[in-house]
Amino acid sequence: MSDIAALPDLLERCREICAQHGNRPDALIEILHAVQAECGFLNDDALKGIAHVLNISRAEIYGVVTFYHDFRREPPPAHIMKLCRAEACHAVGSEELAQHAEARLLGHPSIGLESVYCLGNCALGPAALVDGELKARLTPAAFDALVEALEAKA
Amino acid sequence: MSAVRIFVPVDAAAQSVGANEVAAAIAREAAARGIAINLVRNGSRGMLWLEPLVEVETAAGRIAYGPVAADDVVSLFDAGFHLGGVHPLSLGLTEAIPSLAKQERLSFARCGVIDPLSLADYETHGGLAGLRCALAMQPQEVVAQITDSGLRGRGGAGFPTGIKWKTAFEQQAEQKYVCANADEGDSGTFADRMLMEGDPFALIEGMAIAGHAIGADKGYIYIRSEYPHAVATMRCAVEIWHAAALSDFRVEIRMGGGAYICGEESSMLDSIEGKRGQVRAKPPIPAISGLFGKPTVVNNVLTLAAVGDILAKGAAHYRDFGMGRSRGTQAFQLAGDVARGGLVEKAFGVTLRELVEDFGGGTRSGRPLRAVQAGGPLGAYIPASRLDIEMDYEALAAAGAMLGHGGIVLFNDSVDMAKQARFAFEFCAIESCGKCTPCRIGAVRGKEVMDKVIAGDDRESNLALVEDLCEIMTDGSLCAMGGLTPMPVLSALRHFPEDFGRE
Numbered sequence: 001m002s003d004i005a006a007l008p009d010l011l012e013r014c015r016e017i018c019a020q021h022g023n024r025p026d027a028l029i030e031i032l033h034a035v036q037a038e039c040g041f042l043n044d045d046a047l048k049g050i051a052h053v054l055n056i057s058r059a060e061i062y063g064v065v066t067f068y069h070d071f072r073r074e075p076p077p078a079h080i081m082k083l084c085r086a087e088a089c090h091a092v093g094s095e096e097l098a099q100h101a102e103a104r105l106l107g108h109p110s111i112g113l114e115s116v117y118c119l120g121n122c123a124l125g126p127a128a129l130v131d132g133e134l135k136a137r138l139t140p141a142a143f144d145a146l147v148e149a150l151e152a153k154a
Numbered sequence: 155m156s157a158v159r160i161f162v163p164v165d166a167a168a169q170s171v172g173a174n175e176v177a178a179a180i181a182r183e184a185a186a187r188g189i190a191i192n193l194v195r196n197g198s199r200g201m202l203w204l205e206p207l208v209e210v211e212t213a214a215g216r217i218a219y220g221p222v223a224a225d226d227v228v229s230l231f232d233a234g235f236h237l238g239g240v241h242p243l244s245l246g247l248t249e250a251i252p253s254l255a256k257q258e259r260l261s262f263a264r265c266g267v268i269d270p271l272s273l274a275d276y277e278t279h280g281g282l283a284g285l286r287c288a289l290a291m292q293p294q295e296v297v298a299q300i301t302d303s304g305l306r307g308r309g310g311a312g313f314p315t316g317i318k319w320k321t322a323f324e325q326q327a328e329q330k331y332v333c334a335n336a337d338e339g340d341s342g343t344f345a346d347r348m349l350m351e352g353d354p355f356a357l358i359e360g361m362a363i364a365g366h367a368i369g370a371d372k373g374y375i376y377i378r379s380e381y382p383h384a385v386a387t388m389r390c391a392v393e394i395w396h397a398a399a400l401s402d403f404r405v406e407i408r409m410g411g412g413a414y415i416c417g418e419e420s421s422m423l424d425s426i427e428g429k430r431g432q433v434r435a436k437p438p439i440p441a442i443s444g445l446f447g448k449p450t451v452v453n454n455v456l457t458l459a460a461v462g463d464i465l466a467k468g469a470a471h472y473r474d475f476g477m478g479r480s481r482g483t484q485a486f487q488l489a490g491d492v493a494r495g496g497l498v499e500k501a502f503g504v505t506l507r508e509l510v511e512d513f514g515g516g517t518r519s520g521r522p523l524r525a526v527q528a529g530g531p532l533g534a535y536i537p538a539s540r541l542d543i544e545m546d547y548e549a550l551a552a553a554g555a556m557l558g559h560g561g562i563v564l565f566n567d568s569v570d571m572a573k574q575a576r577f578a579f580e581f582c583a584i585e586s587c588g589k590c591t592p593c594r595i596g597a598v599r600g601k602e603v604m605d606k607v608i609a610g611d612d613r614e615s616n617l618a619l620v621e622d623l624c625e626i627m628t629d630g631s632l633c634a635m636g637g638l639t640p641m642p643v644l645s646a647l648r649h650f651p652e653d654f655g656r657e
Binding site for chain 2: 029063064068070071119122124127133136
């Protein structure tokens with residue numbers, strides 16, 4: 001309890017978000033998405049706060065958070081490029097593109113590269129989701145242009 | 155003079171090739187020229203190689219231009235495109251474009267035509283008629299209509315929808331639910347996404363009809379988080395629907411967490427309950443004990459989207475499309491290395507060759523077609539020499555393949571089928587929920603053994619091991635994830651033995 005009291009703002013925000021979802025434990029995934037959207041990731045304090053408000057155990061929340069690929073336990077990079085690595089994109093060169101992307105973004109200070117399995121843009125692959133924006137027909141050159149655009153933003 | 159209606163799709167695929175930039179350029183240019191336009195952001199017509207496909211409403215009908223880049227907009231106005239003027243990007247009347255004219259659009263009749271979030275537009279184009287018919291009927295009559303239509307689950311399993319609804323209807327419970335499965339995780343599929351972004355009320359109407367039929371006043375739409383555009387559109391649509399007070403049925407949206415397994419209905423139910431998305435053992439089936447232990451109908455988006463049309467036009471109208479025990483139409487999705495990729499709604503019985511060659515136009519790369527994968531990551535690889543198969547649940551099963559959610563992914567001759575087989579195991583290892591051993595451990599071992607095969611390490615005995623492992627996964631897995639992962643693996647091995655070092 002004392003840990004939560006040390007973070008009045010976070011706890012208060014968790015409380016508000018949970019209330020927006022009717023304080024229903026079944027809305028846990030929606031709540032986790034909402035907290036992560038604000039805080040960037042789900043640290044121990046956020047999990048404690050949500051557990052406290054919903055009156056469910058931290059172990060239960062930990063189990064849920066670690067099951068789903070979307071939830072982050074560490075601060076995210078400033079920009080996230082999610083590259084589709086599923087079959088329809090394989091068919092148009094996503095694996096070669098992924099090799100290029102990994103080399104290009106290795107150790108990059110502000111852009112994180114992640115794999116995703118299908119973005120529903122399967123007729124226009126290789127596809128990627130760049131900070132939430134869907135991209136199509138990516139080539140290594142087009143990928144580099146996206147990277148440069150993100151670097152210019154940061 | 156009223157403003158001319160110009161349509162620029164808001165569909166995520168269209169956005170991915172610049173539709174927003176095109177829409178902005180059109181608005182800017184029209185303002186600069188003092189031309190009054192009414193810019194509508196519609197869904198996609200499904201001809202994705204033509205996106206962004208801009209349409210202009212004229213007295214003769216809607217005229218299409220595409221694919222349009224923002225840089226083309228000035229020359230389009232110069233050519234008077236807002237009055238239907240001729241331009242190098244002219245495609246003529248949209249409805250007459252052969253790829254669209256040859257389709258049989260029932261579930262996707264409105265998609266790309268209407269403003270997705272205009273309930274008035276929806277109603278003008280035939281929406282709500284099904285719900286009104288249903289509400290005037292007894293629940294049993296609605297169930298009978300669905301049974302008579304021959305509609306089967308479009309998520310992949312092909313279970314008769316009428317039987318599922320009847321089972322849920324017969325349960326005595328103070329609360330029942332209707333859940334729409336919009337966790338469209340199969341690579342090569344995007345029909346659910348297109349429908350939710352282009353005609354979201356069709357899904358809600360289908361759910362409301364299902365609710366009336368089984369006695370449920372509450373529904374959930376579970377949408378994958380990889381579809382942020384669809385989530386946003388559906389959230390707006392649900393608000394508009396509720397505000398219009400069309401029936402007592404209430405809908406809640408749940409966004410997934412990036413887990414493929416949540417497309418499996420029982421793990422989806424656990425996920426909606428706020429838990430880890432782990433597969434449940436069956437029985438009991440969800441129609442008897444589903445969400446929160448209550449009778450629940452879980453249907454795919456496309457199943458529910460077909461319902462309104464069936465009620466409005468009668469079961470026979472729908473049943474008259476199709477072949478054998480596969481009635482109605484299927485939204486096929488052409489993907490991968492395809493020249494004319496997109497959505498093709500056709501009656502069952504169309505051949506794979508017609509879809510791949512006539513609609514798809516072969517490969518985008520121009521390289522020879524080598525294989526297609528039908529039915530998503532758990533579907534079979536079919537060699538280019540076997541395209542004369544009719545698309546029908548039973549015919550595909552007899553050929554050792556499956557329809558799944560209707561995805562068809564084209565691969566050219568550069569594909570390494572051993573690597574694709576390895577990927578099937580790898581994907582299963584990443585996405586397994588971990589509840590049953592054959593899937594959780596089998597997938598990891600399968601990937602390791604395929605690595606040895608690919609490295610040329612004692613190939614024959616390792617391939618024997620792969621086959622053995624596939625048998626265990628098929629027979630022993632709790633759900634289709636582990637149970638069907640062998641399908642792409644074994645079909646690749648059977649049809650392309652040379653890629654595995656076999657004669």
